[in-house]
Structures are given as structure tokens and as C-alpha cells.
Amino acid sequence: MNIQTESMLTDEEIEIFQEIMNIAFGKSAADLADVIDTHVVLSVPYIRIMHVTALPDYFREHVKDYKNISIVEQKFWGRFKGDALLVFSAGAGKELVSMLQHEEKSGFESDPVDILERETLMEVGNILIGACVGKIAELLKDVITYTPPMIIMEKYSCDAIYDSQYNPDGTAIVLKTDFSFDNGNVSGFLFLVTSQESIRWLKDALRIFIEQYE
Amino acid sequence: MIRKILIVDDSPIARKMLKTCIPKDQGYEFYEAGDGKDGFEKYKDVKPDVTFMDLTMPVMTGYESLEEIIKYDKNAVIIVVTADVQIKAIKKCMKLGAYMVLRKPLKREHIHSALSNARDTLQKAD
Numbered sequence: 566m567n568i569q570t571e572s573m574l575t576d577e578e579i580e581i582f583q584e585i586m587n588i589a590f591g592k593s594a595a596d597l598a599d600v601i602d603t604h605v606v607l608s609v610p611y612i613r614i615m616h617v618t619a620l621p622d623y624f625r626e627h628v629k630d631y632k633n634i635s636i637v638e639q640k641f642w643g644r645f646k647g648d649a650l651l652v653f654s655a656g657a658g659k660e661l662v663s664m665l666q667h668e669e670k671s672g673f674e675s676d677p678v679d680i681l682e683r684e685t686l687m688e689v690g691n692i693l694i695g696a697c698v699g700k701i702a703e704l705l706k707d708v709i710t711y712t713p714p715m716i717i718m719e720k721y722s723c724d725a726i727y728d729s730q731y732n733p734d735g736t737a738i739v740l741k742t743d744f745s746f747d748n749g750n751v752s753g754f755l756f757l758v759t760s761q762e763s764i765r766w767l768k769d770a771l772r773i774f775i776e777q778y779e
Numbered sequence: 780m781i782r783k784i785l786i787v788d789d790s791p792i793a794r795k796m797l798k799t800c801i802p803k804d805q806g807y808e809f810y811e812a813g814d815g816k817d818g819f820e821k822y823k824d825v826k827p828d829v830t831f832m833d834l835t836m837p838v839m840t841g842y843e844s845l846e847e848i849i850k851y852d853k854n855a856v857i858i859v860v861t862a863d864v865q866i867k868a869i870k871k872c873m874k875l876g877a878y879m880v881l882r883k884p885l886k887r888e889h890i891h892s893a894l895s896n897a898r899d900t901l902q903k904a905d
């Protein structure tokens with residue numbers, strides 16, 4: 566991380582964005598709680614600016630049981646564009662399947678477990694990412710389109726980060742919000758990786774947002 | 780009457796945003812805290828008439844802080860201001876003794892009506 570990338574958002578801009586992330590993730594949690602009868606415990610969001618190539622090391626350092634995580638990925642684009650990665654703890658798929666089956670007994674009993682897990686993770690990922698990114702866009706007056714969610718399961722996920730398609734010269738704004746469910750062993754965090762292109766727009770959008778309060 | 784207002788939120792920008800939503804011509808005195816524990820300490824020090832409390836905070840969450848303050852002063856008027864809009868979160872706050880729960884992002888009119896409700900409540904209590 567160098568001074569140039571650090572200074573791409575000022576401290577005040579980071580603070581504003583953190584507050585927006587906070588609101589956005591609150592919306593995600595509420596949307597998910599509508600689908601699964603759970604309470605999503607939120608944490609204080611935090612923002613780091615780093616070089617894209619530093620991402621795999623960052624994951625290894627900060628993610629427990631790194632080799633067994635699952636990742637749901639969705640790309641989004643508007644004037645703010647990037648990649649949303651929802652990182653689930655090991656075993657999250659199984660846990661979510663059992664939580665959902667508890668909710669609706671009928672349904673996918675005949676499906677093999679791994680398909681069920683994949684679909685459940687994708688569904689939950691889609692809800693969390695869509696609500697979060699959607700709320701950021703709404704607050705910053707942007708309109709965003711998404712690709713369908715893609716899942717990278719367990720043992721493949723660490724390679725996927727290494728093989729990722731990010732432009733190696735790019736800068737990532739890493740927005741991280743931890744979450745956990747109060748009645749299950751599911752936890753994870755959301756990452757938004759965005760590029761330098763979006764940062765100029767973001768700076769303006771953040772200024773316009775905060776002007777409402779001046 | 781409302782004279783002292785305590786704002787507890789870990790985000791300085793969120794505290795600033797809240798403050799700008801409060802009418803300036805009422806002569807309120809403002810006090811601020813950056814986490815739930817500091818909020819509880821300031822509450823005991825300042826004895827604010829109204830406290831605005833965030834939920835997601837480091838050191839001590841807003842839930843715990845709310846609980847401590849109500850234990851200390853069961854008549855405390857605590858308005859929870861949160862981005863956590865899950866029904867369960869709101870119910871939990873009310874159960875712990877919150878006066879009301881407001882959602883972020885804040886709107887001036889919500890803050891105004893919350894303060895005028897609080898004023899009425901405090902007047903009746905006198």
C-alpha cells in the first residue's frame with residue numbers, strides 16, 4: 566500500500582462511506598431476516614484501500630479456515646462499478662440449508678446436498694449483496710445492474726482469488742462488514758472491490774450526499 | 780424541557796449528521812460519545828434529557844449501553860438511531876427500554892417529531 570493509493574479517499578470521505586456501508590448492510594440484514602428467521606448480527610464496517618494484488622494475502626490473513634470458505638460473487642455496474650464478494654465461513658452452506666429447511670419443510674429434499682448448498686449460498690448471497698449494493702446506489706443516486714451470482718465453493722476458493730481477473734494494476738477499495746447469525750454458526754463478510762475509475766465518481770457522490778446535512 | 784442532548788455513535792460523521800438535523804434555535808447543549816461505554820459514562824456525568832444511541836459500536840454496543848443506562852435511570856429517554864432495521868433489532872431495543880427507534884439515514888422531520896414527543900413525555904413526568 567502506498568501513499569498515493571491511501572490518499573485516494575480522504576479521511577472524511579472514508580468516514581462518510583463507512584456510514585453509508587453501515588446503512589446498506591443494515592438493509593441487507595433486514596432483507597435476509599425476512600427470508601430466514603434469524604437475527605443478523607452486524608459489525609462496524611471498515612474500509613481499507615489496497616493494491617489488488619495484495620488481496621489474496623489479505624484474505625489469508627483475515628479469514629479463518631481460509632481453505633474451506635465459500636465465496637459468492639456478483640459484479641455490479643453503474644457509475645459505481647466493481648465486484649461484490651461475499652465470503653462465507655467454512656460449513657456455512659450446510660448450516661444455511663438446515664436453517665432454511667427448518668423454515669420450509671417441503672421443497673428440495675430430493676436434491677443432492679452439494680447442489681442444495683450451492684443454491685442456498687447463492688440465494689443468501691444474492692439477497693445480501695443486492696440489498697447492500699442497491700442501498701449504496703440509492704443513497705448515492707446511482708443506478709446499478711448486476712450479473713447473476715456466481716459461487717466458488719470451498720476448496721477452490723483460495724485458488725480463485727489468486728486466479729482472479731482483477732487488473733493487477735488496479736486499486737481496490739475494500740469495504741468489509743462482518744456478520745453472523747445469532748442462531749447458527751454462519752458468519753462471513755462482504756467485500757466490495759472497486760476500481761480507480763469509480764473513485765472519482767464516488768468522491769463527488771459522497772460530497773453530494775453529505776451536503777444534505779450541512 | 781429539553782436542554783441537554785447526548786449523542787452516542789462511533790461514527791463522527793454520523794454524530795455530525797444527527798446534529799445538523801436538530802433545530803439550532805433551541806439552545807440545546809450537546810454532548811457526544813464514541814462508543815457505548817463512553818456513552819454510559821457521559822450519561823452519568825451529564826444527565827442528559829434526551830440521548831440518541833447508535834447500536835453497532837465497538838467496545839460496548841448500543842444494546843448494552845441502553846441496558847446499563849436504563850438500569851441506572853429507568854426514566855432515561857433514549858432514542859435509538861440505527862441502520863439495523865431488522866424487526867428483531869427494533870423489538871429488542873423497545874424491550875430494553877428505548878423510548879423510540881429511528882432508522883438511518885436520518886430525516887430532519889423524524890428527529891423533529893422525536894424531540895417534540897420526548898418534550899411532551901418529559902413535561903408529563905414533571
Ligand SMILES: [Mg+2]
Nearest residue numbers: 789833835836
Ligand atoms: Mg455505528
